[in-house]
Amino acid sequence: MEICQRKDGIEISELDPFLAELLRQIPGSTNPEGVAAAEERLFSPPTNGREKEICTEWKLYVEPELRRLFQTATQTVATDLEQLDGNEKKLASQTLRIPVKHADAWLNALNQARLVIAAKYSFTDGELSDHLRSPIGSRRDLSLFQVNFYGFIQEFILRAVDGSEKSSED
């Protein structure tokens, strides 16, 4: 896999079928349904529990807005990922282009996905920072790899965004 910054966006090329599939799983991975810890993490309370009134108002007015915001980001990513659903041969490497204007949506969706997966598997701090983990041997290992892979993409997008913000300031 190669990832580089172009003038109008980010290009991820030479994506093998495995990594392409992991990317295709981003939208589905953002769904916290059925995992209470994930739902709790994405929609965490706005206070430390003492301010009941604020929490009630938050549930009523803010949470629906947050749900809409997260859904919009996920939809944008899903649309970009349609590039990977072409008629190319199953084992051929593929290329994905992320327009600069979609960078925020990608950062948001990747963050949602990482948080939901991490909550689902209750990864420990140690596991999350162990980048030299042994090869994938279980669904849990695969999910940890997924969290780290999404983190790597997120990191690259951040650099690209930072670069484009700096150049627009100049």
Add this chain to the structure above:
Amino acid sequence: MSVEPLWEKVAIAKGAAVSKFPVWKNAETSTVDTPTIESETQSKEELDLPWQVVVHNDPVNLMSYVTMVFQRVFGYPREKAERHMLEVHHKGRSVLWTGMRERAELYVQQLHGYVLLATLEKAA
């Protein structure tokens, strides 16, 4: 990010509550002090208390992502944003901003939009 501020909606919602304050129908009987106004004053004082925007540690969020969010939401320069990010990372929490409740609510809402763990707390 186009999340409408919480305080605007709350203000609209609270609009109805304003009409609950007593309207004295008979002026002759309205010689007593108005306790409701007192309680309103208290509530205003309460609103004026400084509130803190606190961000809590989360091992999943990338340090660079958290720094970017602090820069965007609070307009902090990179160095200050990084300082707060490191405080969150090492101490488990950092107070990012202190001030009026409405503004603090807006900040917390924005931080949740970036999926950070943020809370609104009354300043000690």
